[in-house]
Amino acid sequence: MNSLFLSLKRLGTTALIVLASFGLQGCAEASAVKNTKTVKAAVPPAKPVVQPPKGTLVIIGGGLRADNAEVWQRIVQLSGGKGARIAVFGAASINPEKSANSTIAKLNQYGADAFFVPIGVMYSGSDYRKAAEDPVLVEMIRNSAGIYFAGGDQARITQALVRADGTHSALLDAIWDTYRRGGVLAGSSAGAAIMSTTMFYDAKPVLDMLKMGVTDGREIAPGLGFIGNDVFVDQHLLVRGRFARMIPVMLKKGYHIGLGIDENSAMVVNSDREVEIIGYSGALLIDLSSAITDRGVKGFNISNAAISYLDRGDKFNLVTRAFTPAPDKADGKLDPNQPDMREPVFTNDILGNNAVLDLMGNLIDNAQQEAIGIAFGNPRDPYPDLGFEFRFSKTLNSVGYTSSEAEAYSVLKLRLDIRPIQLQQPLYRYK
Known part of the structure; x- marks a missing residue:
């Protein structure tokens, strides 16, 4: 009995020693934890804020006449005025130097000090790949206040300035740097097409694109x-009825806003993304924000698109979507209760020269609430029995302005629906 008690006593002492030892160790660990500073997980650095370019775009619809002083003078003025150094790219042309020299003469006529940039896929005696990385040319661009892309084939511009792997050449980076720091980028026709991230490439006729659709790498390709x-950009718009080809591209690539500028006219887009129309004519603004398509309908179709015509002197902000009429239209807002016209509005060639503009102007100041245009092709064209109806209608948001100086309208937010129609074959018979 005594020996058992002694054993238990020894065991208890041992247990107490172990527990005491564990307790001291635990206290030490607790003390260590208490005295240890908490280290927070590393926070990844914030992504740098990309500032919008400080420069200005002058997007010209092609066919810019030498006597269009408003456009030429604006390019020179924005580039710094008399003596402004403006780099001219003729890369889109089959003869880059000749094309550039024609533009240089016009810019210099209005006070610039313009010069030719010797690069182009078709520029003989030069390797455009080496030219695009030439530090001398890069420095010339960086020292320029303005850059002008002449017309031709826009694919030649991107081929000359974008490397085969899709990255920017040194020359293209210099162009972007000039634009970001406040320089002017102007382009006419092909030079306008490159302004959006998608451009027309090897485009079919307008009606064929509605009939057969558009394909990446064929009808369209990346722009600059x-x-x-x-924003999607197109040019030669009213003269060639190209507004209709913009819509399938915008749907395919996810653009909500499209701007199409007419010939001998320009859109000036400043750093606040305000668009001002200058020159001879105007631009069409297409808004697909609320548009829908019906997959149950065989063939291209769209409903509830919005189409507007911005006339010379008008302004439209791409950020706020605010419209400011030209000074000669400031007091010319149309009263829908006092229309000037009452007859039905119809055209059988909506893709014809200025047909869409005439229809929109005739509708906005009319007692009629809708107008119809149709488009169809040659009996020998593919799918000769396939045509399209373009239905324009006024909504509560539709607004018109008329000029106090000329017979001219600005038209905002007409609804546009397009649907396929079947034509009778033959289309007509002799009596």
């Missing part, structure tokens, strides 16, 4: 994207 990734 100076205007941003949210």
